[in-house]
């Protein structure tokens with residue numbers, strides 16, 4: 001029997017979840033997106049401050065939803081990284097304080113492991129599996145040969161795909177976060193702008209997005225300077241075809257190379273409608289199964305942190321109260337937190 005309380009505060013969502021033997025009893029998410037939208041991106045200092053204001057409210061609400069008291073909790077889990085350092089500190093401090101007060105284990109969880117394990121709420125993992133981790137801060141292909149066994153087999157050499165979406169949206173005058181607006185405009189456009197495909201066809205499973213981002217920005221600015229109109233739908237479509245196309249190509253290649261049984265999508269960009277539809281198509285006839293996360297799992301939440309924590313609890317992966325955060329924690333190092 002294990003009742004786990006998990007805290008997530010790595011970026012702009014303050015979240016608390018409680019599980020009882022895998023059953024989700026509470027899942028509270030307080031999003032700051034409405035505050036950051038006017039800055040066109042997350043303002044780290046404001047995000048940290050809002051986490052400190054929201055964390056206790058979320059804790060109280062999660063306890064109310066679960067009809068449990070803090071004394072009933074068996075372990076306190078928290079996102080240790082990657083993320084914004086000031087934001088991570090807020091969740092970490094709360095979790096450490098609770099673990100100390102109630103003499104219960106402290107479980108450090110990797111944020112991306114959370115996004116991956118969120119899929120366990122809708123499907124059962126079959127190993128080996130390939131995780132396509134695509135978010136605002138990360139673009140990684142992660143091979144799992146078993147539970148809690150993560151090997152990065154491909155990753156971005158520069159920007160993350162979600163960051164690229166957000167910057168392209170900004171130059172096109174679309175709101176933040178830019179993923180959904182671009183996804184929607186792309187459906188109405190044609191692939192009429194020629195854009196570069198960095199690291200395509202080079203035999204590597206690594207990604208590069210900064211060249212693509214800069215090309216769109218330069219193209220839009222030069223069209224504007226010439227007084228020519230930018231077709232937002234066409235630009236969104238051209239960009240999305242290339243940005244997601246790289247993920248589809250490399251994920252399919254990795255899945256076949258490593259002979260996986262399953263492909264799992266994870267992270268904010270896994271909400272993308274083109275990625276979801278095309279990944280399914282690419283895997284058709286290969287015998288490889290696909291798990292597509294429900295939309296609530298694609299945004300940050302603490303239910304996914306609790307899911308990883310259950311596995312860590314069984315393996316007794318606990319941290320001392322001297323634990324610090326790690327904004328650049330690599331998923332392959334998730335057992336190392338000294």
Ligand code: KG4
Nearest residue numbers: 135136137162177178179180268269271272
């Ligand atoms: O997982 P997440 O919250 O980021 C990190 O934790 O790093 O994902 C946020 C990212 C943003 O860049 C947002 O623009 C993108 O996910 N996103 C999308 C879509 N919905 C959200 N990108 C492409 N298509 C979407 N439909």
